[in-house]
Amino acid sequence: MAANSVPRTAVAAWDKRWASEEGRADWLDPEPEIRALVPILRARGARAALDLGCGVGRHALFLAAEGFAVEAIDGSPVGIAEAGKAAAARGLTLGLREGSADALPFADAAFDYVLSWNVIYHGNQGDTARRLAEIWRVLKPGGLYQGTMLPTRNSNYGIGRRVAPDTFVNDASEERAHPHFYCDAGGLVALFAGFELLSLAQREHKQPGSWHWHIVAERRVA
Numbered sequence: 001m002a003a004n005s006v007p008r009t010a011v012a013a014w015d016k017r018w019a020s021e022e023g024r025a026d027w028l029d030p031e032p033e034i035r036a037l038v039p040i041l042r043a044r045g046a047r048a049a050l051d052l053g054c055g056v057g058r059h060a061l062f063l064a065a066e067g068f069a070v071e072a073i074d075g076s077p078v079g080i081a082e083a084g085k086a087a088a089a090r091g092l093t094l095g096l097r098e099g100s101a102d103a104l105p106f107a108d109a110a111f112d113y114v115l116s117w118n119v120i121y122h123g124n125q126g127d128t129a130r131r132l133a134e135i136w137r138v139l140k141p142g143g144l145y146q147g148t149m150l151p152t153r154n155s156n157y158g159i160g161r162r163v164a165p166d167t168f169v170n171d172a173s174e175e176r177a178h179p180h181f182y183c184d185a186g187g188l189v190a191l192f193a194g195f196e197l198l199s200l201a202q203r204e205h206k207q208p209g210s211w212h213w214h215i216v217a218e219r220r221v222a
Helices: 008-018 021-027 032-043 058-065 077-090 125-138 185-191
Strands: 048-052 069-074 095-098 111-116 139-151 161-164 167-169 180-183 195-204 211-219
Touching (some): 032 058, 058 077, 125 185, 180 185
Parallel strands (some): 111 139
């Protein structure tokens, strides 16, 4: 994948999903783990937050309602539009941008907290590493990252065309017609070399076999 790009198939799939009420229905409530991190963020004095891959804004809206100054970015123009509508309806202020995770339009050390839920593994290992480098750049030293990755334990690992190491495209699935990167524990630790891993666990999402790494990590000072 080229730098600074979002796969067109991914954007098309997200746009189609976010355009319907039915498609948005499962993506409106914040994840419990993100709710649970708020007291920790407050105890650390966190103020500025980035929701990277915000979709229709479920987490960005939640964080704004909790008093954080929130920037939100996504590759889907439909998702950004829906997040904007929801923010206006709730009287919340969000900084909303359409864009890519590969080159974030923010200054170094701009955020106390970066959230990226089910996002940065859409690509190959190099894409994922570049996105993590951007997350590290925009986080303040000691800032927290929270997000997910795909483990090789996930039931979709190995299904479809292998387009790069541990990276597969399933042309038979609209949701997976773009690259997905999977990694084991050793690979994940290597990718997060610029971070201190504070919490790392595998959790199954709604579908059987839908295992994901759940990660909370602190940006190292250097």
